[in-house]
Amino acid sequence: MNADLKHEKGVNMITYAWDETYAVDVEILDQQHKVIFDSLRKISCALADGSDTGSVPSLLDAFDIYCKVHFFDEERVMETAGFPHLELHRKQHELFIHGLETFKASHSFRTSSAQDEFVTMAEWFIRHVVTYDREYADFL
Ligand SMILES: [Fe+2]
Numbered sequence: 001m002n003a004d005l006k007h008e009k010g011v012n013m014i015t016y017a018w019d020e021t022y023a024v025d026v027e028i029l030d031q032q033h034k035v036i037f038d039s040l041r042k043i044s045c046a047l048a049d050g051s052d053t054g055s056v057p058s059l060l061d062a063f064d065i066y067c068k069v070h071f072f073d074e075e076r077v078m079e080t081a082g083f084p085h086l087e088l089h090r091k092q093h094e095l096f097i098h099g100l101e102t103f104k105a106s107h108s109f110r111t112s113s114a115q116d117e118f119v120t121m122a123e124w125f126i127r128h129v130v131t132y133d134r135e136y137a138d139f140l
C-alpha cells in the first residue's frame, strides 16, 4: 500500500472507497468512477482470497470493458469542452488498458506478485482520478 498517497489524498487504499472529494461533477462519470472503485475492491479481494481466484478472469474481463466505456465517455466530455490536454489524457487511458490487458494475459492469479501488480494498477487508477481527472473537472 502507498502510505503517502493515502495520506496526501485521503484515499482509502484498503477498501478503495470512493469519496465525494473525488467528484468531477459530471454525473455519469462520477457514477462510473464509483463502479470502478467497487470493481477494484472486488478484484483485490478475489486475488487476496486464494480460494476465489477462479472468478478473477471474468471479473477482469468485465472491468476491462467497463474501463473502456468510461474512458470513451470521459474523452468525449473533454473533447466537447475543448479540454487542451485531451491527447495526453487519452495516452494515459491507453497505457492503463494496455497494462490491464497484459496483466490479464500473463498471470496465474494465485501468486502474490499478481496481487501486488493489481494493487499497483489500482493505485495508478485512483491517482489518475484525484490528479488528472481533477484537471478536466476544474476546466469544465
Ligand atoms: Fe476517469
Ligand SMILES: [Fe+2]
Pocket: 074, 089, 093, 128, 132, 133
Ligand atoms: Fe481519465
